[in-house]
Amino acid sequence: MTTVPSPCINWCDINPExxxxxxxxxxxxxxxxxxxxxxxxxxxxxxxLETRKPQAPQ
Known part of the structure; x- marks a missing residue:
């Protein structure tokens, strides 16, 4: 069975908002x-994740 890959892109920074x-x-x-x-x-x-992207200001 194939494992679903992580969406991690090695830019770990939690938006406090x-x-x-x-x-x-x-x-x-x-x-x-x-x-x-x-x-x-x-x-x-x-x-x-796709629904969160527009809600997550950089």
Whole structure:
């Protein structure tokens, strides 16, 4: 079985205004839990990332 890749781009900086990483748009909890998530759960996180990008000012 193939593992869903991490969205991490090695730019780890949490935006204090919304709690999203400015690099991958995950929350600290999603980042910390990533290795424990199932593939379907990882895909759910991936689906949220696109909706977060416009909400995450750089």
């Amino acid at each position: 919304n709690g999203f990483c400015r690099g991958c748009y995950r929350t600290l909890t999603e980042i910390a839990d990533w290795s424990e998530l199932s593939n379907p759960e990882k895909l759910e996180v991936w689906a949220l």
